[in-house]
Structure formats: C-alpha cells, structure tokens
Amino acid sequence: MSVDNRTPFPAIAFRQFNLAGDLLGVVAARGTFLLSPNGPLVPAKVQAPLVLADTYDGDPHQAPMLFQSDLTPFKPGTDVTFIGAAHSPDGKPQPSWSCGIRIGPVAKRLRVIGPRKWHAKTLRKRGWFAQGEVEELDEWRLSKPDPVQYVPIDWRLAYGGRLPGHADPGPKGCYEFNAIGCGIADDEKFQEVREISAPQIESLDKPITSPAGKWQPEGLGPIPPWWNQRHQYAGTYDDAWLEQRHPLLPKDFDFRFWQCAHPDLIATPWLKGNESYELENLAFRHPSLKGWLPGLQMRVRLDRGAGLQDAAMVLDGVHFDLRPSGARVYLTWRTAFPWPERRGLPIVECQGEMAEAA
Structure with missing residues (x-):
C-alpha cells in the first residue's frame, strides 16, 4: 500500500487486524546506513528495498535467517541483531577469543572458538x-x-x-x-x-562441557519464528481457535512473538535512536568499533476525515550486516493506528539533522 514518502528511506503502509478484531493501519520504513567510526551512522546513497518476507541463507530449516520481513505489524521493543563474523583481535590465528555488541542499554558478549x-x-x-x-x-x-x-x-x-x-x-x-x-x-x-x-x-560465563543437556545456544543473528525463543509466544491454535477466532490471532498471542533478536538483545521500551554502540571484534581490522545511531525521528501524518493527525514511529530494529559483501546497518521504524476504512494517504516524514549520504 503506497504512502506519501517524504524521506530518503523506503516505506510502506498495510492493514492488520489487532487481537480485538479491529483493522489497524501499519506504516513501516527501512533505512540503509553506513558505519562511520567514532561518528553517527550515515545514510547510504543507495537505499536497499523493503524486505517483504523473512529471508534465509538457503533452506530455512538448514540455514540461518538473514533478514526479518518489514511487514511485521508490531514489536514491543527494539531488536538488535548482527550477521557477519568475529575477527581475532590482532588479525592472527587464535584458538579462541571474545566478541560482543553493545548498543544503548543492551549488550551481549560471546566466546568464539576455532573448529573442534x-x-x-x-x-x-x-x-x-x-x-x-x-x-x-x-x-x-x-x-x-x-x-x-x-x-x-x-x-x-x-x-x-x-x-x-x-x-x-x-x-x-x-x-x-x-x-x-x-x-x-x-x-x-x-x-x-x-x-x-x-x-x-x-x-563467556557458561562454556559447553558436554554434548548432552539443554545448553542455551548463543548468537547474535535473527531467530526464526518456529524456534522456541519466539514460538512460545505464538498462542494456541486448537479446534476452539479454529471455530471461534479464525482468522484472528489467538487470545493468548503475545506480540513478543515478533521480536527476532536474542532475548538478551531486545531493548524494552524501544531505543530512542541516538544511542551509542560498540562492536567488539566484530568488524574487520577494528577490534573496537564505536559510533552512535543517527538520532532521526520518523513520523506519520494522516487525515482520516477528521483533520490531520500525527504519530511518532518507533525504532524497533537495528540490524548490523557486516558480511564481506559490504558493511551496512539497517534501521526499521514502525507505527500503527486505527484505519478501518482506509481513508487518507499516510505522509511519512523524517526529523533531525541527517549526516551527508555516503
């Protein structure tokens, strides 16, 4: 669904039922940024398109998830995710070392180890x-x-x-x-x-000591919806749901289902968008890469027949993609509002001083 987009970032509007059965309008935007050591993220001159379905590095049941769909309706917090590699601190082969990510109030450190x-x-x-x-x-x-x-x-x-x-x-x-x-x-x-x-x-604190037991898998990448970290929030899909609720979500559906980050990397409430970040041994030739988010505020204005109304979009995703194909950071913003009759055209605007596109 189109929007009047007055930002450099791709945006989309779509409608979604809430748990009460009311039709909501959802507006989502996705910005592509470049890393700027010791500075703010810089908008890329070429913006990547919206992601309209979860994307995987091959068969979803055998390969990791790379990107979450931008058609996600709502997240109660900000996902912080990373895909790429951990690099040895001095660039020389080592049997193991630590790595980690910190952004605003959330942080996670891991130990990575050579093949064993x-x-x-x-x-x-x-x-x-x-x-x-x-x-x-x-x-x-x-x-x-x-x-x-x-x-x-x-x-x-x-x-x-x-x-x-x-x-x-x-x-x-x-x-x-x-x-x-x-x-x-x-x-x-x-x-x-x-x-x-x-x-x-x-x-770092609980090294794996045996090939048995329920060890917590550790990582920084997006988590697929059928893994238990997310599936536990999906709700109950039984005969009663089929007869009484379908096609609405179950009454016990929890919107934390849409959070795709490791639980340690979900900021609740949402990040403001100006937080500092640090990547430890996650950027090639940069043992400690520091910077901060661009501090942009995204908003939506809409006239549904009763005058122009204004709503802030929340930053609900910060996704670092530091694969060799090119380092990028993707920020996603989102908001929702009652829109039962689809009146008006959402106007998407960006506020804040934006660094020069690179």
Whole structure:
C-alpha cells in the first residue's frame, strides 16, 4: 500500500487486524546506513528495498535467517541483531577469543572458538553372554580448537541441531532452541559416529562441557519464528481457535512473538535512536568499533476525515550486516493506528539533522 514518502528511506503502509478484531493501519520504513567510526551512522546513497518476507541463507530449516520481513505489524521493543563474523583481535590465528555488541542499554558478549570435535572415548569390557569383549562408551572428549583468524557468527556453529532418537526429519526432530546447530551427540550410535563437530560459539560465563543437556545456544543473528525463543509466544491454535477466532490471532498471542533478536538483545521500551554502540571484534581490522545511531525521528501524518493527525514511529530494529559483501546497518521504524476504512494517504516524514549520504 503506497504512502506519501517524504524521506530518503523506503516505506510502506498495510492493514492488520489487532487481537480485538479491529483493522489497524501499519506504516513501516527501512533505512540503509553506513558505519562511520567514532561518528553517527550515515545514510547510504543507495537505499536497499523493503524486505517483504523473512529471508534465509538457503533452506530455512538448514540455514540461518538473514533478514526479518518489514511487514511485521508490531514489536514491543527494539531488536538488535548482527550477521557477519568475529575477527581475532590482532588479525592472527587464535584458538579462541571474545566478541560482543553493545548498543544503548543492551549488550551481549560471546566466546568464539576455532573448529573442534567431540571424540568418543570407549572402554572394552568382557561380555556376559558373548565371547570376546564389548565396546562401551565412556565419555565424549573435546579436542583442542584449531587456531583461526575469524569465526562466522552463524547459528550453525552454536549448540543445537538434530536430536538423538528422533526419526522425524523435520523441525520436530531438532533442538527446539536451534534447529540448525551442532554439538549434540547420539550415545547409542557412538560406534557409527565417533566424532562430531562441537559448537564454536558459546557463553563467556557458561562454556559447553558436554554434548548432552539443554545448553542455551548463543548468537547474535535473527531467530526464526518456529524456534522456541519466539514460538512460545505464538498462542494456541486448537479446534476452539479454529471455530471461534479464525482468522484472528489467538487470545493468548503475545506480540513478543515478533521480536527476532536474542532475548538478551531486545531493548524494552524501544531505543530512542541516538544511542551509542560498540562492536567488539566484530568488524574487520577494528577490534573496537564505536559510533552512535543517527538520532532521526520518523513520523506519520494522516487525515482520516477528521483533520490531520500525527504519530511518532518507533525504532524497533537495528540490524548490523557486516558480511564481506559490504558493511551496512539497517534501521526499521514502525507505527500503527486505527484505519478501518482506509481513508487518507499516510505522509511519512523524517526529523533531525541527517549526516551527508555516503
């Protein structure tokens, strides 16, 4: 749905039912910015288009999520997400190091590690009813990591993946908090699979010490909607919902479902848009990259037949994309308002001093 866009950033309007069944209008805008060390984010001369569907780096059930759809109706807080890699502080191969991101009141630090394996250590015991010896699993031993210069911040390198003993080839047979991860061992198949990849991303405070248990997968990237971090807020879709509520959302739907960042990186309430940030070992050749958000205020004006009304848009997404294809930061703003009859054309405006486009 079109808008009267008076900003340099792409914007869109669409309508969405709220939990009460009322039609709301939603206006979303997405700005593309460049990093400016020790300065504010700078608008890019070429603005990336709106993202109209969740985007993945391949098969959504095997590859990480890269971008969330801009057609998200509402977020109660600001998502801070990052895709890219952690780089060793001195540029030389190292077995492990720390990295992290801080922006305003939220921060998260991780430990990244070079490639390593869980190896099955076995014992041989004399069998009770068979001749010869029987091989048994004693423990899984973790190898020393290989030194590397960088580690991708990728959910495939965090704890998770397929669960032992599950025949379901789909998501139900995977770890509910990270379906595409690694490091889960199947003790029953140790003779067939004697080594498995161990996670290369973990908490600074709680290092992974075994390939079993419900370890919290650690990362900075967007989280898909069917992982438990988000799915727990989706509500109940049962026969009662189908008969009494459909096509509305369930009454127990929680709008935190739309937050796609790691829970540690959700700012509630929203960021104001002028906060400082710091990237620790997440930018190539910049062990500590500091700057601040551009301080822009986005607004929507609309005349629905009763005079012009004005509403502020909240900053609900800060997404750092520092992949080698080109460093970009994407900011998303959003607002919603009653719009049952779709009267008027939303006017999107930007306030604040904007750094020169780069």
